[in-house]
Amino acid sequence: MNKFKLPLAAAALIALPAIGFAQDVDVTPPNAEIGYILTTFMFLVAGVLVFWMAAGFTMLEVGLVRGKNVTMQLTKNMGLFSLAGIAYYAVGYNLMYPGDAWTITGILGAFSMTGLEPVGLAGVETDLSYASVGADYFFQLMFCAATASIVSGTMAERIKLWPFLIFVIILTAFIYPIQASWKWGGGFLDAMGFLDFAGSTVVHSVGGWAALVGALILGPRIGKYKGGRTIPMPGSNLPLATLGTFILWMGWFGFNGGSQLYMDTAANVADISRIFSNTNAAAAGGAVAAMLLTQFLYRKPDLTMILNGALAGLVSITAEPLTPSLGLATLIGAAGGVIVVVVVPLLDKFQIDDVVGAIPVHLGAGIFGTLIVPLSNSDASFIVQLKSVLIVGVFVSVVSAVVWLALKAIIGIRVSEEDEINGLDMAELGMEAYPEFSKS
Numbered sequence: 001m002n003k004f005k006l007p008l009a010a011a012a013l014i015a016l017p018a019i020g021f022a023q024d025v026d027v028t029p030p031n032a033e034i035g036y037i038l039t040t041f042m043f044l045v046a047g048v049l050v051f052w053m054a055a056g057f058t059m060l061e062v063g064l065v066r067g068k069n070v071t072m073q074l075t076k077n078m079g080l081f082s083l084a085g086i087a088y089y090a091v092g093y094n095l096m097y098p099g100d101a102w103t104i105t106g107i108l109g110a111f112s113m114t115g116l117e118p119v120g121l122a123g124v125e126t127d128l129s130y131a132s133v134g135a136d137y138f139f140q141l142m143f144c145a146a147t148a149s150i151v152s153g154t155m156a157e158r159i160k161l162w163p164f165l166i167f168v169i170i171l172t173a174f175i176y177p178i179q180a181s182w183k184w185g186g187g188f189l190d191a192m193g194f195l196d197f198a199g200s201t202v203v204h205s206v207g208g209w210a211a212l213v214g215a216l217i218l219g220p221r222i223g224k225y226k227g228g229r230t231i232p233m234p235g236s237n238l239p240l241a242t243l244g245t246f247i248l249w250m251g252w253f254g255f256n257g258g259s260q261l262y263m264d265t266a267a268n269v270a271d272i273s274r275i276f277s278n279t280n281a282a283a284a285g286g287a288v289a290a291m292l293l294t295q296f297l298y299r300k301p302d303l304t305m306i307l308n309g310a311l312a313g314l315v316s317i318t319a320e321p322l323t324p325s326l327g328l329a330t331l332i333g334a335a336g337g338v339i340v341v342v343v344v345p346l347l348d349k350f351q352i353d354d355v356v357g358a359i360p361v362h363l364g365a366g367i368f369g370t371l372i373v374p375l376s377n378s379d380a381s382f383i384v385q386l387k388s389v390l391i392v393g394v395f396v397s398v399v400s401a402v403v404w405l406a407l408k409a410i411i412g413i414r415v416s417e418e419d420e421i422n423g424l425d426m427a428e429l430g431m432e433a434y435p436e437f438s439k440s
Contacts, residue, residue: 032128035264042263042272043135049254050142054081056247057149061156062433063241064304064356068423069157070236070433076152076161080168084145087173089114092144093137096177097185106188109181130262139258143203146255147176150207153356155214158221158420161428163413167214170403176206179392194388195380198259200319200369201392208363209396211354217404218413220353222420230348233355236434238303245307249283252314256321275321279314282321282333286313289337297341305344308357309337315362316369324376332372336365 058077062070090113094101098109116134118124130136148168155164180202182189196202223231235241256279262268290309294302313333317324324332343360352359370389374380407413414420419427426432 035262036126036128036131038263039261040131040135042260043131043139043258046254046258047135047139047142049251050139050146050258051251053142053146053248053251053255054149056244056249056251057146057153059240059244059247060307061153061244061356063237063239063244064153064235065156066233066423067236067434067437068425068432070425071429071431072161072424073152073156074433075429076156076164077149079161079165080148080152081145083165083168084148084172085141087169088141088144088177089137091173092177093140095174096140096181097136098181106186106191107182108178109185143199143255144172144176147203147207147210148172150204150358150362151211151214154211154354154358155218156355157424158414159214159218160411160413160415161424163407163411166407167210167400167403171210171400175210175396175399176203179206179395182392183388189388189391192388193379193381193384195373195377195385196319196370196388197321198256198318200315200366201389203366204315204318204362205366205370205389205392206396208359208361208366209393210400212352212359212363213397213400214404215352215354215359217401217408220351221355222417224353225348225351230345235304241304241307245310248311249280249314252279252283252318256318260322271322277326278321278324278329279317281326281329282313282317282336283310284313285330285333286310286316286337286340289313289334290341293338293341304357305341308340308344308361312336312340312361312365315365316372318366319369320373320377320380328376332369335368335372336361339364339368 054077058074061073061077065073091111093114094112095109101110101112102108103110114133114137116137117126117132126132148171151167151171152164181187183194183196183202184190221233224233225231253276257272257275260268260272260275263272287306287310290305290312291301294300294305313336316332316336316339317329321329340357340360343364344354344357347354347359354360367389371382371385373385374382404413415424415427423432
């Protein structure tokens with residue numbers, strides 16, 4: 001081993017000047033810049049997680065529709081996400097975050113296209129107290145697209161492709177950004193003291209209201225309800241639906257965690273970790289509650305209810321994932337799971353056909369999660385929370401109804417009876433997802 005001592009000593013002597021030079025130069029960026037970098041990075045990572053939820057919604061939906069409609073759901077999800085990206089850039093983002101450029105102060109934002117910072121921020125004074133515009137835009141776009149995904153599953157198996165995509169454009173360019181500006185853009189709901197941390201109302205109930213109104217106008221699938229009975233129409237691929245649920249569960253860490261909005265201090269990082277833990281606890285609570293309740297009611301656990309129970313738990317905690325304890329977060333999620341098991345048959349009783357259970361998950365649990373915020377956050381008022389839920393619900397429902405009815409009158413929104421029976425894959429698209437298997 002002694003033969004190595006001389007070369008190593010020589011290498012150390014050669015390296016000493018370089019080490020000294022590095023120590024003499026202060027390469028540490030100022031604290032504000034470090035915060036800017038970390039917060040921007042958080043938005044990008046969280047945004048990618050929320051983007052991955054698009055895959056979750058897609059897999060959940062294709063698993064819960066029948067085999068003859070799988071390609072249609074795949075196409076709708078590709079189309080809605082892509083169109084949301086363009087509509088939110090062209091109109092939605094600045095409507096949602098107008099800054100001082102309100103068209104009607106506190107109510108209607110600015111109509112203009114989104115712009116990004118110059119490359120490398122060269123020659124520009126940048127507000128280092130937040131994240132880059134590009135990161136914030138990317139993160140918020142993912143929320144907007146998720147709202148459209150909620151509508152897709154409810155109205156599956158009988159809606160035409162292009163009317164649905166036209167609705168998506170209006171939803172993501174106008175409906176979602178306008179109501180979101182009332183809270184997250186500094187509008188009148190925010191001034192009232194409305195609290196909605198990551199969007200139980202602003203995102204999830206909005207998708208739920210739009211889906212409910214659309215389902216009422218569209219009507220149920222052929223054969224779904226006969227003689228006062230609900231006819232089961234099993235999905236094509238429960239493994240895919242389960243995979244989709246786990247993908248959504250994973251993406252929700254970005255959804256709620258990124259909504260902390262800052263990662264520039266140890267306190268913010270600690271809060272993000274708390275949000276992650278509470279988010280997971282709520283999902284677990286929702287799944288277990290749905291499992292136990294379906295075992296009690298039907299003598300067998302229902303997998304589809306368990307999947308939606310987990311999602312309802314996630315939606316329920318989204319309005320306030322920071323302040324509850326782990327135990328309370330679990331109970332809040334469990335209540336969401338109960339809501340799913342109760343509301344699904346209630347919808348069937350009124351012959352409201354929701355193919356994937358999006359209405360109980362996103363609307364039912366979204367409303368509950370918003371109203372339960374004062375239980376853990378003393379800054380919230382139940383009356384303000386309730387008023388805000390009603391205001392958003394009325395706005396989204398009325399505008400959605402106008403759009404759906406206009407589309408129905410002008411171009412029609414429902415496929416023909418023959419096409420629905422044969423399946424939308426061949427009727428609307430001319431291709432099947434599983435061509436080697438017979439139609440189901």
